[in-house]
Amino acid sequence: MKLYNHAMAPNAWRVRAFLVEKTANIPTVTVEFEKGDTQTPDFLAMNSLGQVPVLELDDGKALAESIAICRYLESQFPEPSLFGTTAHGQAWVEMWNRRMELLLMNTVANVGLHTLPFFATRVNQVPEVAEAQKETLAARWAWLNEDIADGRPFVAGDTLSVADLTGMTALKICDIVELSVPEDLSHVKKWENAVRARPSWSA
Ligand SMILES: N[C@@H](CCC(=O)N[C@@H](CS)C(=O)NCC(=O)O)C(=O)O
Known part of the structure; x- marks a missing residue:
């Protein structure tokens, strides 16, 4: 196995953090998309999106999409389970992972897409979209705060799961676009402080 990776990219970080939580090591190649490393014929043959x-x-097969990669790694390094174990547990983690990705991570990513100079030549940047997405993000942190007010330490229950790693990826993007979780959301703040303190945060 060989992981093609990038030092700063949030989805590449998500896979590295997953490996740290598994205390697993695999050979890694750092590519720089800024220099066109992901647009070569060899790289595009592995991922036609060039990401x-x-x-x-x-065996030469290649997997893209960070969550698909994490799922494969789960099968290679089963402990600790990060995708749930029982039928309900696995579906529950899937539900929370989708919520963290679709509701939080994608929202803050849209702020980045519409504001960061890196995307200026790739996206028709609309500042109003970024502002609207900031409001949506604040509302979704507030929703999460209510949902985890039962005191569970991780978003899908008592143990860390890939859904927390996706939430941490949202926090990584928040740091890039200089947005913070509102201070008054005590339950999310508690979760945030806990996940930022994990070794995987520095993956
Ligand atoms: N949905 C994909 C997103 C992959 C993605 O957006 N990769 C970014 C870095 S986080 C990338 O390679 N960007 C460089 C480019 O698009 O040229 C995943 O989860 O892996």
């Missing part, structure tokens, strides 16, 4: 992360398997 990282990509996991190349020993």
Whole structure:
């Protein structure tokens, strides 16, 4: 197995953090999309979207999409389980992972897409979209705060799951676009402080 990775990219970080939580190591190649490394014929043959992360398997097959890669890694490094174990537990983690990705991570990513100079030549940047997405993000942190007010330490229950890693990816993007979780959302703040303190945060 070989992981094609990028030092700063949030979805590449998500896979590295997953490996840290598994205390697993795999060979890693750092690519720089800024220099066109992901647009070469060899790279595009692995991922036609020309994006990282990509996991190349020993038989030459390649997987893109960070969550698909994490799912594969779960099968290779089963402990600790990060995708749930029982039928309900696995579906529950899937539900929370989708919520953290669709409701939080994608929303803050849209702020980045519409404001960061890196995307200026790739996206028709509309400042009003970024402002609207900031409001949506604040509302969604508030929703999460209510939902985890039962005191559970992680978004999908008592143990860390891939849904927390996706939430942490949202926090990584928040740091890039200089947005914070509102201070009055005590339950999300408690979760945030806990996940930022994990070794995987520095993956
Ligand atoms: N849905 C994909 C997103 C991959 C993605 O957006 N990769 C970004 C870095 S986080 C990238 O490679 N950007 C460089 C480019 O698009 O040229 C995943 O989860 O892996």
